[in-house]
Amino acid sequence: MNLIDRFQIPVLEQIALRNPQATSLGKRLIENSIILFDELGFEQFTFKKLAQAAATTEASVYRYFSSKQKLLLYLVNWYWGRLECRLLLEAQAGDPKERLETALAIIINPNSADLSTANERRLQRIVIHEAPKVLLTKAVDNDHQTGYHQTYADVVNFLAKLILAYQPNCNFTQMLVTTILEGSLQQRFFAQHLPEVTNCSEQEDAVYVFYKQLLFKYLHHE
Amino acid sequence: MNLIDRFQIPVLEQIALRNPQATSLGKRLIENSIILFDELGFEQFTFKKLAQAAATTEASVYRYFSSKQKLLLYLVNWYWGRLECRLLLEAQAGDPKERLETALAIIINPNSADLSTANERRLQRIVIHEAPKVLLTKAVDNDHQTGYHQTYADVVNFLAKLILAYQPNCNFTQMLVTTILEGSLQQRFFAQHLPEVTNCSEQEDAVYVFYKQLLFKYLHHE
C-alpha cells in the first residue's frame, strides 16, 4: 500500500447527500460509477444502469447523489483532491527548481506507475473525457460559490506558488499553470482521438517533455 | 460589409440534413439557435424551444438537423471555418514572423473589433462554453472519420505550418498550436467564472500578451 493511500482524500461534503465512503453501498456506488462513466461516457450513463451494476435500486442511488452531474463532480473532486495530497507530500523537498520539476511530473504522470490501479487509470480517463461537462455549465457560478471547484483552484494555486518561488518575476503564473494542467490532459485526448492535431505518442511521453520545455523556456526568459 | 463576409463559409454538408443557409427557415433556425445556445447553454437548449423561437415546429427542425448535437457541431464548424478563411486571407503576407503574429492575433481576438456583430460574440461564447461537449463524446472517433472535426484540424495544421516556416526546428508544433488555441479559449471562460485561476482581465487582453510571450519564448529557444 502506497503512502498516499493511507490518507483519506477529503471531498467536499456538500457534493454528496451522504458520505459514500462511509457505507458499503456507498463504496459500491463509487466503484461502479467509475467503471460505468469510463465505459459509457457521461451521456449514456444513467442512475438506472448504475443501480443495476451495484445491485441496488435507482431510489437508493438518489439518496447519495442528487444527480449524475453531482456524482461526476464528486469523482472529479476526488481526482484533484488526491493530486493535491500528492503535491503536498512529494513536492516539498529540495530547492525551488526541484520542487517544480517534481510537481510537474506528478500532474503530467509521465510514468504510468503513478496510475497503478485500473480504477486510477479509469478516473484519469473520466477527468479527461467528462470533467469539462460539469464545469462548462450554466450552474458554474453557483457551483463555484458553493465551493465545488475549490479543490481545483487549490491545485492551481499550489503550482502557482511553486512557480513564483522559482521565478518571482513571472507575471502570468495562473495562466501558465492552467495552460499546462488543462493542456496536458487535452493532449492525451487528442493522442487517442485526433492524432493529427498532436505530436504525442503515449509511449515516450512527449506530453511531459513538451510541457517541461514550455514551462522552463518561458520562465528562463523572464 | 467586411471582405470576410463576402465568402460563403463552407460547412461540411453531411452535418446538416439540408443546407440551412439556403432557405429562409434554415437561416431563422441558425440565427435563433445561436441566441438560444448562448442564453440557455447546451443542456437547457431543446428543439422545442428553438422551434418556438423561430416560429416553426419541432418536426421541421428535425428536417434540418438530426439532433441538437449535430446543430451545435454545425455552429462550431462554422466558427472554425470562418477562422480558417480569415487566416487564409489575412495571414499570407509578410515574412514568417509577421504572418505568425497576424495569425495569433486572429485566433486570440485581442481587439474586440473582430467580433463586430452580436452574433459573432455569441458564437465565440458558444465555442468556449459548449464546443467540448460535441468533441468529448463516445462518438468522436466516428465523427472524426466522417470529417466532422476536419475544419478544426485544418486550422491547427495551418498554424503548425506557419510555425515551421518561422522555426523549422520546432519539434512539437501541433501540441504548441492546440495548447495556445484551446488555452486561449479556456482563459476567457476562467476569467468570467473562476477568476482566481487566471490572471486575465478582459480589458487589457492579458490572454493575447501571455500566449504571444509563450509562443515566441518557446520558439526562440529552439
Added chain:
DNA sequence: TAATCAATGATAGTTTTGCTATTATTTTTG
C-alpha cells in the same frame, strides 16, 4: 428483550426530452 430509528429495497408514478409518424397545407418549380 423490546422498541426505535436509519438505511435500503420494492414499486409506482410524473414530467420532460428526444425523436418518429401521419396527414394536411402551403410553396416552389417545371
Added chain:
DNA sequence: CAAAAATAATAGCAAAACTATCATTGATTA
C-alpha cells in the same frame, strides 16, 4: 396549371430524470 417539395399541425412513444410511498431489515439503545 400540375407535380413535387417543403412546411405546419398534431399525435404519440420510449427513455431519462427524478419524486413519492411504504415495507423490510439490521443496528442501536432504553
